[in-house]
Amino acid sequence: MVIDDNLENPNPYRIVLDELGHLFKNIIKSLCRGNEIIFKIDETSNERYGDLTCNIAFLLTKILKKSPPQIATKLVNDHIIPYMKSKKDSFIISAEAHQSGYINFRIDYNKLFGLIINKTLFSEEYKYQDIGNNEFIIIEHTSVNPNKAIHIGHLRNIILGDSLYRIFKNTNHDVKVLNYIDDSGVQVADIVVAFLYAGFPETPSDPETKYDHYCGDVYVKVTNMMEQDKLLLEKRKIVIREIENGDSKIAVYSSDLVKKILKEQLKTCAEMRSRYDLLNIESDMIKSKLWEKSFQILKDKNIIYFAKEGKNVNCWVIKTADEEDEKVIVRSDGTVTYFAKDIPYALWKLQIIDDPFDYEEYEKQWDGSKIWMTTIDKNKQLKNHNEKKFFEKKPAKVITIIDSRQARLQNLIISIIKKIKPDENNYYYLGYEAVTLSPLTSKILGFEPEKNIVHMSGRKGLFVNADILIDQLKTKLVQEIEKRNQNQTMQLDEINKIAQGIAISTIRYSLIKQDLDKIIVFDINEATNLDGDTSLYLQYAYARAHRILEKSDVIDDELIRLAKLYSEKRIPIYSSDIEVIFQNDRGFPLDTLNFRIEEINLIKDLAKFDQIIEQTLETLNPKVLARYANTIATKFNLFYENVPVLKETDQNLRNERLFLVKSFIIILNNVFDLIGIVPLSKI
RNA sequence: GGGCCCAUAGUUCAGUUUGGAUAGAAUGGCUGCCUGCGGAGCAGUUGGUCGAGGGUUCAAAUCCCUCUGGGCCCGCCA
Numbered sequence: 001m002v003i004d005d006n007l008e009n010p011n012p013y014r015i016v017l018d019e020l021g022h023l024f025k026n027i028i029k030s031l032c033r034g035n036e037i038i039f040k041i042d043e044t045s046n047e048r049y050g051d052l053t054c055n056i057a058f059l060l061t062k063i064l065k066k067s068p069p070q071i072a073t074k075l076v077n078d079h080i081i082p083y084m085k086s087k088k089d090s091f092i093i094s095a096e097a098h099q100s101g102y103i104n105f106r107i108d109y110n111k112l113f114g115l116i117i118n119k120t121l122f123s124e125e126y127k128y129q130d131i132g133n134n135e136f137i138i139i140e141h142t143s144v145n146p147n148k149a150i151h152i153g154h155l156r157n158i159i160l161g162d163s164l165y166r167i168f169k170n171t172n173h174d175v176k177v178l179n180y181i182d183d184s185g186v187q188v189a190d191i192v193v194a195f196l197y198a199g200f201p202e203t204p205s206d207p208e209t210k211y212d213h214y215c216g217d218v219y220v221k222v223t224n225m226m227e228q229d230k231l232l233l234e235k236r237k238i239v240i241r242e243i244e245n246g247d248s249k250i251a252v253y254s255s256d257l258v259k260k261i262l263k264e265q266l267k268t269c270a271e272m273r274s275r276y277d278l279l280n281i282e283s284d285m286i287k288s289k290l291w292e293k294s295f296q297i298l299k300d301k302n303i304i305y306f307a308k309e310g311k312n313v314n315c316w317v318i319k320t321a322d323e324e325d326e327k328v329i330v331r332s333d334g335t336v337t338y339f340a341k342d343i344p345y346a347l348w349k350l351q352i353i354d355d356p357f358d359y360e361e362y363e364k365q366w367d368g369s370k371i372w373m374t375t376i377d378k379n380k381q382l383k384n385h386n387e388k389k390f391f392e393k394k395p396a397k398v399i400t401i402i403d404s405r406q407a408r409l410q411n412l413i414i415s416i417i418k419k420i421k422p423d424e425n426n427y428y429y430l431g432y433e434a435v436t437l438s439p440l441t442s443k444i445l446g447f448e449p450e451k452n453i454v455h456m457s458g459r460k461g462l463f464v465n466a467d468i469l470i471d472q473l474k475t476k477l478v479q480e481i482e483k484r485n486q487n488q489t490m491q492l493d494e495i496n497k498i499a500q501g502i503a504i505s506t507i508r509y510s511l512i513k514q515d516l517d518k519i520i521v522f523d524i525n526e527a528t529n530l531d532g533d534t535s536l537y538l539q540y541a542y543a544r545a546h547r548i549l550e551k552s553d554v555i556d557d558e559l560i561r562l563a564k565l566y567s568e569k570r571i572p573i574y575s576s577d578i579e580v581i582f583q584n585d586r587g588f589p590l591d592t593l594n595f596r597i598e599e600i601n602l603i604k605d606l607a608k609f610d611q612i613i614e615q616t617l618e619t620l621n622p623k624v625l626a627r628y629a630n631t632i633a634t635k636f637n638l639f640y641e642n643v644p645v646l647k648e649t650d651q652n653l654r655n656e657r658l659f660l661v662k663s664f665i666i667i668l669n670n671v672f673d674l675i676g677i678v679p680l681s682k683i
Numbered sequence: 684g685g686g687c688c689c690a691u692a693g694u695u696c697a698g699u700u701u702g703g704a705u706a707g708a709a710u711g712g713c714u715g716c717c718u719g720c721g722g723a724g725c726a727g728u729u730g731g732u733c734g735a736g737g738g739u740u741c742a743a744a745u746c747c748c749u750c751u752g753g754g755c756c757c758g759c760c761a
Contacts, residue, residue: 331759338761
């Protein structure tokens with residue numbers, strides 16, 4: 001093999017970039033002692049400029065007192081050509097001083113392909129990079145009020161969080177996913193009032209109705225009634241107090257009700273292939289006295305103060321993050337505000353205060369792992385009690401995912417943490433913009449749109465229910481699949497499985513491909529459209545690739561045996577025999593290479609997989625991976641359309657292309673796994 | 684009034700973190716390609732004063748300032 005034996009798990013693209021980076025660092029060292037030059041090695045903007053480009057000539061104009069093209073030519077002639085002549089195992093095959101001043105390079109695709117094959121085909125599974133070194137990561141997402149059904153706005157949160165979980169998990173991080181269950185807020189109290197005092201039947205008239213859907217409807221109706229009926233509002237106050245104060249009949253009733261709804265919400269999450277480790281029950285947090293401990297810390301450190309006058313008289317308040325205003329933490333009646341409850345939760349996540357919880361098994365979930373829930377009742381004989389505490393070590397990152405309306409409060413949390421522990425910077429707030437409804441969709445839901453942007457509202461009943469959306473998409477897909485399989489013998493359950501796989505993938509992909517700080521305008525027609533930049537496009541490319549391998553009649557073991565021969569014998573011959581090419585102003589010839597342009601483009605993008613993962617972790621934005629999936633699927637479709645594999649008569653070429661197809665499948669499958677798209681070898 | 688975010692093709696968006704060569708997709712409209720490895724695909728064509736103005740720079744969609752339009756936040760609600 002041409003690659004360094006020490007590099008057990010090389011990142012193909014990085015190797016090439018590092019080689020060039022090293023080369024230019026040495027050139028700078030010899031040319032301008034003492035001067036720090038920060039150059040860039042980028043992809044070229046256009047194929048005819050080669051693959052990679054360096055802007056160094058622009059940066060040296062003042063030091064060398066020459067024009068960029070003159071410098072570029074000098075560097076190529078005096079430094080780069082001698083370097084390449086001496087270095088036979090270079091990943092660069094040609095260099096050019098362009099008249100614009102750029103120095104351009106072409107990559108040795110044979111070697112690059114060798115690295116990809118090595119990485120994809122020769123280990124049991126593709127080895128992800130060990131970026132995390134088993135660091136402990138906590139991600140909180142979902143956290144939907146347990147009184148209603150999950151809608152597409154919640155789904156953006158869920159999919160974002162779950163994708164991040166998958167990415168951290170697969171890069172060797174020890175990740176735990178939290179879901180905060182606010183069982184003691186007004187929203188839950190509303191439906192308790194509905195059933196206990198407003199005469200709503202506890203069970204839906206149609207027993208088929210999903211219980212969270214039913215409660216969501218009741219919630220809309222009862223909040224409407226409350227606007228007229230002051231008595232119900234009084235009842236709600238009582239209910240809230242009862243729930244907060246412990247074990248009264250109403251508290252138990254509420255707790256049971258929450259569990260029933262939560263169970264249904266988690267079914268939706270599971271259907272979307274989102275998974276959790278722990279449910280943080282808010283009432284347990286209240287019972288745990290975590291707040292009292294946090295309150296004491298805040299007082300001890302003089303972070304909060306008691307207002308003796310002004311608009312917040314007799315309240316405990318805190319200065320806002322900009323120190324301009326104050327925010328109430330404890331009301332004048334001694335009760336704690338909504339915001340205040342986030343403080344002990346954050347301190348607990350960061351392990352700044354001791355863990356007061358016990359943990360009880362909630363259920364086994366779809367991926368085989370267990371969901372736990374907090375509990376505080378020490379007298380109860382706990383079912384499957386977890387002896388170990390939830391935390392075994394301090395988290396390296398605590399990521400809280402909430403929509404951007406919470407940005408101000410989350411930044412306040414961060415500033416409070418900084419005041420308690422100045423060197424603590426592991427708390428990350430990940431915000432994202434809302435999902436809104438298109439005017440047309442709003443109209444379909446029976447709400448006349450007032451503006452072009454319609455915000456969803458659970459309380460008004462103005463939202464797109466996630467379960468219903470999944471069903472709609474699934475139904476449409478079943479029809480489409482049946483249309484395409486009239487002569488075939490696909491079983492109904494197979495069709496259903498495929499439809500399900502495409503439906504949830506379509507939703508997941510549509511919710512993460514867009515930037516976090518852009519509003520997603522949901523339109524029902526667009527959401528059920530399966531053309532263009534959708535997950536189906538990716539899944540279709542994946543299925544096509546599978547079909548080629550299947551029809552090749554080369555079994556996996558044989559493919560790997562052939563690939564080993566290829567990488568051992570063929571690559572060294574190619575790479576050492578190719579003469580180093582230099583060009584000036586005339587572009588790069590490709591006819592000396594054995595690859596077609598569509599193959600080269602696919603190889604180049606497949607090589608970037610590890611870089612893409614790094615970038616995703618840096619930005620905490622799975623969008624990067626979604627875009628990448630689309631890029632490689634597009635490159636594959638071009639390859640598929642233009643380069644024959646099975647019909648290729650040259651056995652070596654045919655095999656080489658089979659390796660490429662297999663590598664594509666493995667890398668796309670990895671990307672699918674990271675963003676939760678279901679890989680289907682047949683559609 | 685103060686703070687945060689957005690503005691790029693008819694429409695939905697990449698590209699902005701880290702300035703660089705002719706600003707890219709998808710979708711819509713029009714036109715081709717199924718005896719070919721799956722046409723849920725591919726190719727072609729149409730379509731842009733990168734919201735406006737100023738500044739920095741050899742070079743600005745990208746950095747800075749001002750303005751305009753849109754969204755969100757600013758409660759002893761949650």
